[in-house]
Amino acid sequence: xxxxxxxxxxxxxxxxxxxxxxxxxxxxxxxxxxxxxxxxxxxxxxxxxxxxxxxxxxxxxxxxxxxxxxxxxxxxxxxxxxxxxxxxxxxxxxxxxxxxxxxxxxxxxxxxxxxxxxxxxxxxxxxxxxxxxxxx
Numbered sequence: 089x090x091x092x093x094x095x096x097x098x099x100x101x102x103x104x105x106x107x108x109x110x111x112x113x114x115x116x117x118x119x120x121x122x123x124x125x126x127x128x129x130x131x132x133x134x135x136x137x138x139x140x141x142x143x144x145x146x147x148x149x150x151x152x153x154x155x156x157x158x159x160x161x162x163x164x165x166x167x168x169x170x171x172x173x174x175x176x177x178x179x180x181x182x183x184x185x186x187x188x189x190x191x192x193x194x195x196x197x198x199x200x201x202x203x204x205x206x207x208x209x210x211x212x213x214x215x216x217x218x219x220x221x222x223x224x
Contacts, residue, residue, distance in 0.1 A: 120192035122157035154188035
């Protein structure tokens with residue numbers, strides 16, 4: 089797949105309806121690494137008012153999209169599907185943009201393993217994730 093086409097696929101991840109609803113912005117995706125931002129929005133909160141933490145499901149979706157962008161930044165990728173996503177929540181995110189940093193740890197012929205860190209605006213770790221993708 090040509091580099092231009094690859095960038096187009098990565099942009100489609102950002103423009104997908106669910107990603108757009110979350111406001112996800114892919115800031116970079118190259119050489120098996122991606123940086124994705126989720127701007128703070130009151131609609132992402134758990135119940136409890138404006139001081140409530142950001143919902144874990146939104147954080148997990150951010151990690152998955154970042155991992156997918158990182159996999160698609162590899163020249164050999166032509167198709168992907170999430171096999172597993174394990175998220176460890178390590179802190180609360182309150183009234184902050186979140187940033188996911190994804191990196192491909194290992195690829196084989198059919199499987200890619202990625203690590204993702206999600207941090208808040210102060211660079212405090214909010215979650216880390218292990219994502220496994222089927223690749224072709």
